Amino acid sequence: MTQRLPLSLTSLDVARQMLCGGLQPVAPRDVLLADALGCVAAEMAATEPFPPRDIATLDGWAFAARDLVGASSYAPLAMAAAPCWVEAxxxxPQDCDCVVDADVVDAFGPLVQVTAEAIPGQGVRRAGSDIAGGGALVAAGHPIRSLDLVRARGAGYTSISVRRPSLRLIDMPTTKKRDLTVHLIAELAQAAGTMVTRGDTASLRGDASDLLITIGGTGVGRGDATVLALAQSGVVLAHGIALQPGRTTAIGINENIPVIALPGAPDQALAAWWTLALPMVDHLALRVSRPMVTLPLARKIASGVGVAEIALLRQTNATWMPLAVGDLSLDAIASADAWCAIPAGSEGFAAGAVVDAYLLKSCD
Incomplete structure (x- = not known):
């Protein structure tokens, strides 16, 4: 039997307004640094300078540089008092501002002699040189990177304040297994800074998550009962989104929790994740923005009017090279550097048109 699409398609903008309207961001919470990577930073108190005082960066003898003026191997400088040994x-020590190597100090005879000069700060890391202090460890609304965690651990933090939405992922029972898509969305959700838990259809009732996402069963086949299950436990706001791929996506509300029912095919679920679920996650976490790059198209993109289409792009010679539009293979998804949504009212973009695209690959 040929699958029929929902007769009425809801635009992406309207669907997002339905989901986000009146929805409040989640409250900040402290999480261990090991769990903070990718989470969105909440407001934080100003940091203290780090290190809190000058520290040695190498093993050697601590001096005041002014006391070593004129010292050389030809004219060793005798010291009135024994210096202090420090390790990295x-x-x-108080009044010391440099560290010199052990081999330029003769401390084994009756007198301590130094055979080289030094400059202030030699072998020393100044107070506040790693973290100046006075500002937040990570600006609110920005995702926490591994480089941010280096600073946090260096400053002695064990936890950090974040806004971390909880997301319940439900694999709906259908006639076909959706393991590939379930793993994909779970990994993307974790990378987006959410706390992901897995559940079954019983999780549609009495769930305390911030967002429910179901996988599979959104079509009109004999085994597709997701929308019916959502209608029985909550409210279906829309079934059928003007999005290609991903037309059979549904959205709803269950006990005041927004629900996004993703199709079971990887490319369809991915398109709906990017355009509906990810904006929801960002809204809940008060994320400032996602990285975009603006480049001209290497060749034109054609698109049908009335449905927003997802285009996958690869960056080539300072241009966007289209890889796929509307029908996204796994090879194209893995090869893409960015994606963009062609508006439903557009017939596409001409070659050379400047296009904003969301980056898929980033590094710290």
Whole structure:
């Protein structure tokens, strides 16, 4: 039997308004640094300078540089008092501002002699040189990177304040297994900074998550009962989104929790994740923005009017090279550097047109 699409398609903008209207961001919470990567930073108190005082960066003898003026191997400088030995990471002794190597100090005779000069700051990390202090460790609304966690651990933090939405992922029972898509969405959700839990159809009732996402069963085949299950436990806001791929996506509300029912095919679920679920996650976490790059198209993109189409792009010679439009193979998804949504009212973009696209690959 040929599958029929929902007769009425809801635009992406309207669907997003239905989902986000009146929805409040989640409250900040402290999470361990090991769990913070990718989460969106909440407001934080100003940091203290780090290190809090000057520390040695190498093993050696601590001096005041002014006391070593004129010292050389030809004219060793005798010291009135024995110097202080420090090791890397030690706090510098009072009135000392440099560390010299052990081999330029003769401390084994009756007199301590130094055979080289030094400059202030030699072998020393100044107080506040790693973290100046006075500002937030990570600006609110920005995702926490591994490089941010280096600073946090260096400053002695064990936890950090984030806005981390909880997301319940439900694999709907259908006649076909959806493991590929379930793993894909779970990994994307975790990378977006959510706390992902897995559930079954019983999770549609009495769930305390911030967002429910179902996988599979959104079509009109004999085994597709997701929309019916949502209608029985909550409210279906729309079934059928003007999106290609992903037309059979449905959205709803269950006990005041927004629900996005993603199709079971990977490319359809991915398109709906990018255009509906990810904006919801960002809204809940108060994320500032997602990285975009603006480049001209290497060749034209054709699109049908009335449905927003997803285009996958690869960056080539400072241009966007279209890889796929509307029908996204796994090879194209894995090869893409970015994606964009062609508006429903557009017939596409001409070659050379400047296009904003969301990056798929980033690094710290």
């Amino acid at each position: 990471g030690d706090a510098m």
